[in-house]
Amino acid sequence: MNTFDAEITVRPKTLDWVNRHLDRGECVVEAEPLRGGMTAEVRRLTIGTGDTVTRHLVLRSFVDSFYLENAEDWLNREAGALTLLAGTSVLAPELVAVDPTAAWCEYPSLLMTHLEGRPVLDDEGIETRAPLLARQLVAIHALRPAERPQRFRTLTMAESVVIPKGGDATVWDAAINVIREPAPPYEGRFLHRDFQPGNVLFDVSPSSPTRARITGVVDWSQPSWGPADLDVAHCCTNLALLHDPSWGLRFAEAYEEAGGVPATAASERLFWLVRDALSCSEEVELWARAYQGAGRTDLTTSILERRLDAYVTSLMNALGSCSWSDAGG
Template identity: 35%
Template sequence: MTTEDALAWVERTVGPARVVGELLGGWTSTMLALETAAGEGLVLRLMTREPWRTHGAALTTRESEVQRMLADTPVAAPRSVALDADGSSCGHPAHLMTRLPGSVHTDRPSAADLRSMVAVLVGIHEVVPTIEVRTYQSWAFEAKYVVPPWSTDDGLWEAAFDLLRTPPPAYEPTFLHRDFQPRNLLWSGGRVSGVVDWVETSTGPAWLDVAHAASNLAVAHDAEVAETFAQEYAGRTGRERQPYLEVMDLVGFLPPPGRPGFLTLPQEHAGAEAWLRLALGRL
């Protein structure tokens, strides 16, 4: 099946629609910005990339269910419109949703930006799920415990792997976005206008969302930005920092054997090691 098949499904669902463009930055899916004849903005997720496509039915179903639940909360998330979870109509697992205003910012965030991010994350963590939400899964599984070839301190990574071979800390279950990071935030008028990409939503320790955002900030910018974000969240919520989870999240960026790595630039490597060093130093 082709994109034309997917668009035919969209038109059977909402009427005539045209492709405005492709949204960039996602790792798992082809994301098409659409506009209906009435001028309504929509987004079509086509889960085209492996290994996510293999699990696409569960991922798109989760996103649809979570978005429907969030419609009754203050969280600025897209609203689910239609679902082709098995891809029988579109050729790939597909989810049609509303398009939120705003755009992704990749520039170094200011202190005010970081405070805005924290405020949004606090709001997500205040959600009490009214549907069943799965328990989080660690992305730092044993097969990834291989020192990366770009390492400048192999002992640092070995210490991280040794830590993760011990049990994680106990936690109070909290509603998590699970992929909260700058690429999944939309900005408009100097504020966060929306949070997208709800396929990994879980319950788990609140600090895991903080850790994931901090890891992304460290590799995209530097450990100082990551530290400012984490401190802002801790100061606002009073939650205790969890360096174990910071280590776990950062190690999750390493590739499984035989797969290309997510971190490819020297700046990303330096940021990852600097953040890992800080996290281990807090234990």
């Protein structure tokens, strides 16, 4: 087995850094990009000795100038989360090395073990995968770390929401008013903060999409302490946009059926569900690009806008006060 052209696949300084963290006699012999990342460049590295492949690692580097200012914080938090998760019931990569300030690499980077499996975003088989996702999220929320991660943050404000083209202004105004209220009280839980199908790996055969199992959860750059509903809401929004608006509330039900404990009051659940959906309204084009990069080329920005509008409407109909609909009629 020959070593590959480092300059084409992994940047020279980063390659030297990776090699310093390998076992004696090992070297990187191949690298391939992994699809779907929105914030970072992710590559699977094949490690070998002579003509023998010994293992695979994953290299995650922040190269986009838009995300560089947060890279140090995110990589330090991910390294801490991977260390915390080692030996728990939640399958996650193991930390190999981290260079959060790009002291050794061209860009801030993290090296971790590779988990088998792949993200699955196809419509076929979602009825099987949704309960698995729900059970996995319940397991994450059951973790009780000795040292809590930092408190969750949400950035969306009422003034930053973007109503989709063709969206019902009455519904959206009512939804925006929901997040003008103070956040409801909650019982703190360990959160992933980006739990969604793109960050969950499945072992599933294309010929048998209904026979699937989860092999791991990745992208632990923003572990937080906060309400379980926040993680649930983010997965709900993703499923509603990936598959159908109805999957948002269906996943919330699946989470509760799996033993998860959401907020008791409908108004409290609505707050978190609406907040996450409205945060997506500011980045629909980015979400479309991420989905397309992960293989869902059918999901254009306009399709996501229509699905988001339908999803927000369904939330307000199912959990919101009837006063907003009376005002519109």
